[in-house]
Amino acid sequence: MTVDVVARLRERLGERIDTSPASLDAARADKSGHAASAPPLAVVHAASVADVQETLRIAHATGTPVVTRGAGTGLAGGANAGPGEIALSVRAMDRLVEVCPDDLLAVVEPGILNAELDRMLEPYGLWWPPDPASREISTVGGNIATGAGGLLCAKYGVVRDAVLAVDVVLSDGRLLKLGHRTVKGVTGLDLTSLVIGSEGTLGVIVGATLKLRRRSPFTPRTLTAVFPDVRAAARASAAVTASGAQPAIMELMDALSLAAVHRLLGLPAPAADAAQLTIQTDGPGADAEATQIAHVLAAAGGTVRVAADEAEAALLWRIRRSMHPAMETLGTTLIEDVSVPRSALPDMFDEIARIEAAYGIRIPTVCHAGDGNLHPNFVFDGPDVPPLIWEAAGDLFRAALALGGTLTGEHGVGVLKRRWLADELGEDQWELQRGIRRLFDPTGILNPGKVFAD
């Protein structure tokens, strides 16, 4: 049976089928640190919609599970392919199909990288705002499949706000065109939004029509503020939101994160317990808003520094962007992703401190403070997440929910959070979501075991 599937794939798709040990092994994992127990049957390097359809038809006919992958930069194990499964890579489908500056839209294949797309749009004066931290290495299709966020979400929205239409191949190989090319459109149910963030469980995204913005002619402004502790920094970020200013980016680094990055970059050690906010304003009000925010931060007890020029701004952002390499110097990391209402940020940091004390662990945390999305980093030794860390993570999720939050703001559920999903959704909604999944994929071959733990 197994041999049969690979043989049938080869017969129809020839050189697109890859069973080299290195490729199979790479398809087991994403960037979450989690990997499937064993390699998949084969990797299909789809080069066209027809390749995807053919793969699904064979999978459907043989009852073989299919795990769709882009660049493998996910952080929840959602694209990890395991034994008996086909890893369907759409990474090679990376064309910018059409740019329409007059309608502020582009049509793309799913494998195009976020940053690469943005560079290709620059000559048109256009901008693709969704900017996950992984933008240089992550695909637009993966961005859409996970409903990813990024740094600019408070001002410019999440990826769902930037997608007009998606083309999707269903589990039996049929191609569906969902959504509109128009700004507005309300014909029937919004299946486009349903597919965005569905993590490969409803269909395979093979194309997207994206809503772009004009590049701004105004120079952004960057400022930082250092606070005596993380609670003060969190209170200050909430004060910025409450002030009515709208930063394009507002990032918070706690003391452990800041110290680790300073160490990595060879900068002077920050004061003990010091936490930092880094903020960018943009658009026609960039200067005025930077000044307004500087006052709010100073009034909240921060030591404020407004970058004098773009070179200094670049250095300040380098500190924030060095978070992940700095964490790697500490050990293996489980990057969590809870989100809370912005006013609850100080309380959430209190909860993190409580969990650190209760479990005897350290949890360096960075936070997209502009939208209330925290990334607590659980650091441990060895390749596998120890049970104690999972217990602490479970405690973190419950704390976020109790504060009106959610267990994942932008990384998705994948395999890593599926055990908590029903807790957040409630049984009725969980069953309804599973019902929708069965409607799209009656035989359950699309990314089984992900999200819904079925």
Added chain:
Amino acid sequence: MTVDVVARLRERLGERIDTSPASLDAARADKSGHAASAPPLAVVHAASVADVQETLRIAHATGTPVVTRGAGTGLAGGANAGPGEIALSVRAMDRLVEVCPDDLLAVVEPGILNAELDRMLEPYGLWWPPDPASREISTVGGNIATGAGGLLCAKYGVVRDAVLAVDVVLSDGRLLKLGHRTVKGVTGLDLTSLVIGSEGTLGVIVGATLKLRRRSPFTPRTLTAVFPDVRAAARASAAVTASGAQPAIMELMDALSLAAVHRLLGLPAPAADAAQLTIQTDGPGADAEATQIAHVLAAAGGTVRVAADEAEAALLWRIRRSMHPAMETLGTTLIEDVSVPRSALPDMFDEIARIEAAYGIRIPTVCHAGDGNLHPNFVFDGPDVPPLIWEAAGDLFRAALALGGTLTGEHGVGVLKRRWLADELGEDQWELQRGIRRLFDPTGILNPGKVFAD
């Protein structure tokens, strides 16, 4: 059976049950001009979530259809209740439950009016951007149920972009809480977006958490430009979009509309064939963008007038806002709602001219030119839409689809467009949407015959 349902409703809900002839007759119609063939069994004036749940439980137990209504301002017949049906009004559930300025959100009941909510938010310095033309008389719940748009959509998005969470009562009376209180959240499938725009076919919206904006401290600017014909005006609006300027509002009135309004308001008649753009800029760049746009409009052949002050701006907007009363002076009106990519606006106006000539009718048209959404008004005598007008409307829909557009940008499908829905969606997507509807409402009691024509 029928008597039994009303008796059971009365037994449980007492004075909330209204069977007065005037109320039953009012529930037959919305503002589309279409009405159900006969009155419903009863109107339930729900005052609480529990009332809605009780109504649904009785309806479910007896297999009685339920048509949810807000203020009855819909334009597609989606809330019209007919024989054998319960009209479930949530208009009396109109509380502003919570305002959280620090998190830029509000929690509301569905029956609150859009403009009333916005006025209640003003003391907090907060703003509810979704602004259907009906905002003074339409409810937030109806806005969400139809996925409505309005004038500000190109810059500030449609209602879907402004809703974080919805509470929904299912067809069997269970209450579901969908969505998040956070800016970001990707736990499972996005059922919030699925319910938005579902026109009462998936559940009854009984509460919503809304994403607000700060009121801007900057004074908006208003300008108009008159063009020799509608194609020139449409080309100019496309040039404004292509220029990178972002008007908050950009409205186009064709020659028939403009002449009718001038007549109604006692203003001097415009030149024959003259069409007009009315544009508002806002935010910190309002002045600069108004100047930039004035240049684009002049270069496109427009005679430009920038309002000197707010009084003049108010007069200019009064002309646009008098469109519907002006149409009522011409006869009965079927207001259509096609949307096309903005660059296709000139071609769409050519299509409208072609249809006018082919059917020997006049189609005064206004257009949210900033987002490509047109409202062609089919004017006729008598209460019922004549077959010729339906034929012409069908021709209009096909023309919009051929230009990459959609048959409804913001009014919804209701009963008036259900016969064309499958044409736009394609058979596969249409079946999938019907499947989702059955999953939410297995016995088909929620707004049957609307949207999906089943």
